[in-house]
Amino acid sequence: MSAMGDILIKDGFIATMDRDRTVYKSGDMYIDDGKIVSIGKDVEAPRSPEYTMDARNKVVIPGFVNVHTHLQQYFRGVYELIGDFYKVNLPLEGYRRPEDMEWLGLASCAEFIHGGSTTAMLIYTYPDGFAKAVEEAGNRMIIGADIEEVDLNRLKEGVYEYLPEKGEAAYKRAVDLHRNWHGKGLITTIMAPKAADLAVTETYLRCKEYAEEHGLNVTTHLSQSWREVQQVERLYGKTPPQH
Template sequence: MSERVVISGGTVVTMDGGRSEYADGYVVVEDGRVSSVGSGPAPHVEGARVVDARGCVVTPGLVNTHHHLYQWVTRGLAVDATLFEWLTTLYPVWGCIDEESVSAAATAGLGWLAKTGCTTSMDHHYVFPADGGDLLAAEIEGARAVGLRFMPTRGSMDLGRSQGGLPPDHVVEEIDTILAATTDAVDRFHDASPDSMLRIGVAPCSPFSVTDTLLKEAAVLARDKGVRLHTHLAETMDEDAFCRERFGCGPVDYMESLGWLGSDVWFGHGIHLDDAAIASMAATGTGVAHCPSSNARLGAGIARVRDLRDAGVPVGLGVDGAASNEANSLLEEARHALLFARARGGPQALSVRDALEVATIGGARVLGWDDQIGSLEPGKQADVAVWRLDTLPHVDIVDPVAGLVLGDRPPLELLLVGGRPVVDRGVLVNVDEDALAHRSAAASRALLTRAGVTR
């Protein structure tokens, strides 16, 4: 059951339509939703837990729009490689994943995401070994255990190396198998209700690992089922060259030719986009999951976030797989988004509030969930983060939003998802952090042993 909670006395940053902020504000939570938010003394609510938020900033929970949770147990490999080098090193390892490794990775990864302020995460799972078990169900159970709102996507690869793709043949699937499994995933798990904690998406992996036939069929399937479409796109210049050589056009033009632009579509990364591609995406409402840390870790480049936002492209933040972003911190992505945008375009390229917007309501819009999450408004889901800014690293930073985005990661006083505590005074409520660490370490050792990798 959701508690009644009154959060009072903090700086409340709502991310509502008017971007309202209250220096001495309150948020009232009842029946899993925000019932009121405003300035001054909080109203009395009978039987409510009262949270003294003096010295804190209260924000919507952060929304993660691109991730690969299974990679949590393969961190620290190929750390100086390009994307294609990194993939070719790790594909054979990922070809050995099973239910236990995915369950351990997803639960640990989502637990850590929660501790960095994340209340909603998607996941792009696209490796399904024939003998791996029910991998999507394993990560869904991990999200339920931690208590996060979740949008896993049934990913896929059907273009193996023998057909000119990047992945080895043994980690790809037949198209009929993919479409049947994707249909089953939507039918089993997707919940479109307003109180949903679980939605499913359709997500073929990338232009260099998927045939055009699969992309076309996946789009038809997703639209028939009323769910969203996702893939990697425009992440590296290698990918751009691959598309131009193989398809005679750039990545966005290629996807448009297959019916893959629209308000129900978002692309992971979107780094190497020219003006025409950005215009096409803006005109169709196609979104981008910006992954600044992973992009930098792999040397892929810096996305044109200012240009994307100015054009009207929906932009959210993504941690990306933990094997290309070992920090796995969504709040750090907001900071890196700001810093990299300014490194590219100067100090006006992204403000601290822009960065928080992309991390909250921007991400909710990318996932098509902004009617329910992403801002603190009456009637919306009570996904709330309360951050302490009265400790040594932050206490004298004048602007609390600057303290949150530009400062070190502050202590997380409270994290609510649908009004239920997931983190309380920095501690995971529903799962044991030490147990998660031990289990994920064991799963990593077992996986690397199966794959013949020496630690």
């Protein structure tokens, strides 16, 4: 039995999202050990459930899946109103410390659950603390260590200065994340070079090779700004998708 015990949800509008798109206008759901055991009309639990939820006038649906998010950017909506992505958003990333991630992560996970999402793929520079928060909150997450290798303060000035040592440290965080957290609880990991203007070709190839070796996927940002498109065209003579 899970820490929450077994749960009986009663009299809810249940949209199962099964192959037949079955809907119960007033149905019950029994959950045991974190798994849905039965759904239908007048479901009987095998024993008196630890929790019974009255779902009248409520909708019961599978949790939403967010396929790309940055939950740790808890104040992103605020500072996106302040200014440009490259002048405000990215430079602020450099001021967050690894130890900040756990409490930012817990706040974000709570907001995530409140919004009805139970699964997400997220990437960030310092994911270890966030993984601790995810483990505590109980979300199902695919987590990647953000790999970028430019000086964010110079980028604010419109200058791309690539720092190999920064890229190497970011790649090491990605490998450590996989070794320490992949398969732990509901966490899986992914390789995440940030964007074609923020990580060089060699880094993308290293991520690809590591992912293939360990059965992981790779995610990246693609054509997220005109500045990215222009920089990639300057470097490689191609658009980001072509590159």
